[in-house]
Amino acid sequence: MSIGRNDKCPCNSGKKYKHCHLKIEKLLKQMERDNLRDISEGERKQLQSHDRNRVKQFFDSKGKKCLYSNCDRKPIKSHTFPRNILEKQIARKSDNGYSVFSTDIKNIISNLQNPRLYRELFYEVNINSAGTMPLFCKEHDSQIFSPIETFNPLPTEKQYIFLYAYRFFLYHFSKEKYALIDYHDVIASEKGVGKSLSLVTRHKRNSIYANATKIANTKTNITNLDVLKIKFDQVMNHTLPSDAEIDKHFKVYVYKLKNDIKWCGAGCTEFSYNDTGIINHLGCSFGLIPQNSDFPAYFYCVVPNEENDYLKDKLLKLLNDKYDSYKNEKDTASFENIIKYYIFDSSENIIISPDIIDELREKEIWFNIEKGKLLKNSQYEWLLKANNLLCQVKGEQNKEVRNIVYNILETIELF
Known part of the structure; x- marks a missing residue:
């Protein structure tokens, strides 16, 4: 069925199609036309160096403040997933220390122009850098998260989950805010970079930056992010909120899992089920946490109280129904697949064991992606395909593509 320019956008944003995904589709096509994968090796190296410096600024604490409410101190490099979880459950030891495979923003951006690497989703990184971002000052990073890192004091289950959700949300919050920065003529303004690039390359790269910012502004409701930040701050007005204080603002859904889990991920996304604009909804936080000391592995969903009634007979009913079968071991695969789906749909902070990545690359499978057209590829390649499809329908109610994913x-095989 064709969509008219003045029809409501099928993504449920509440906007007209011409102001929402039609605009996004045009911007994406322009970005693909402007791709820089056929430029000279010399210009590619210059742009990769430029992009690495840009991302370094994002991950640098210079000029930034601790994200704990009313704290002006300089943040340190905070781990979203504690180092002890990564080391014990996920990482592989090598001569250079412990490594994992991560959806690493630094590598993803700095390899955008590289024809061999731009399609990658996971990059091998040292656990010292995996899932890190300047979020909290040294004092608050230690005080707030000692219950989930050193278990002093020992948290309740709800406190344990909520502290993870708090840190994961701020990772998401910081990344989205960064994506909305307007890099107008960013290459041309850089000393020594713009002058040494050809005019065509400079124009293409500036166009890509500008269009990416426009897409981010179209997709992201920054007001809702700010509202969620305030809600988290209201709960975290001291270092360890009680269960009752958490309940005043959020509903925490906790699903205990089998413990031998070698990957983790966390994200935040809004939901709309065709009856209301997605811009009217607050985001829900998802996370997969491997076993840590006396705490089992968990999948969780932290829902703002304003969204709970709306989601209880939709998303939450689906999770709870499938979880009953998972607990009773009648159907463990369906709940595990829901976890995979929601993590890959909502997260840019996924960390996987190198052993799993090796297995995914080795195991080949046939898949019928189109009617009557069987294709054979490694599980890793199919995972990249699924992720690319999810990126295409982000925020859209495209049932056919989502069913394929x-x-x-x-x-x-991630479990």
Whole structure:
């Protein structure tokens, strides 16, 4: 069915199609036309160096403040997933220390122009850098998260989950805010970079930056992010809120899992089920946390109280129904596939064991992605395909594509 320019956008943003995904589609096509994968090796190296410096500024604490409410101190490099979880459950030891595979923003951006690497989703990184961002000052990073890192004091289950959700949300919050920065003529303004690039390359790269910012502004409701930040701050007005204080603002849904889990991920996303604009909804936080000391592995969903009634007979009913079958071991695969789907749909902070990545690359499977057209590829390649499809329909209610993604993920052995 064709969509008219003045029809409501199928993504449920509440906007007209011409002001929402039609605009995004045009911007994406322009970005692909402007791709820099056919430029000279010399210009590619200059741009990769430039992009690395830009991302370094994002991950640098210079000029930034601790994200704990009313703290002006300089933040340190905070781990979203504690180092002890990564080391014990996920990382592989080598001569250079412990490494994991991560959806690493630094590598993703700095390899955008590299034809061999721009399609990658996971990059091998040292656990000292995996899932890190300047979020909290040294004092608050230690005080707030000692219950989930050193278990002093020992948290309740709800406190344990909420502290993870708090840190993960601020990772998401910082990344989205960064994506909205307007880099107008960013290459041309850089000393020594713009002058040494050809005019065509400089124009293309500036166009890519500008269009990416426009897309981010179209997709992101910054007001809702600010509202969620305030809600988290209201709960975290001291270092360890009680269960009752958490309940005043959020509903925490906790799903205990089998403990031998070698990957983790966390994200935040809004939901709309065709009856209201997605811009009217606050984001929900998802996370997969491996076993840590006496705490089992968990999948969780932290829902703002304003969204709970709206989601209880939709998303939450689906999770709870499938979880009953998971607990009773009648159908463990369906709940595990829901976890895969929601993490890959909502997260840019996923960390996986190198052993799993090796296995995904080795195991080949046939998959019928189109009617009557069987294709054979490694599980890793199919995972990249699923992720690319999810990026195409981000925020859209495209059931056909989402069903393909769900079916692909069923074949990917992450548990």
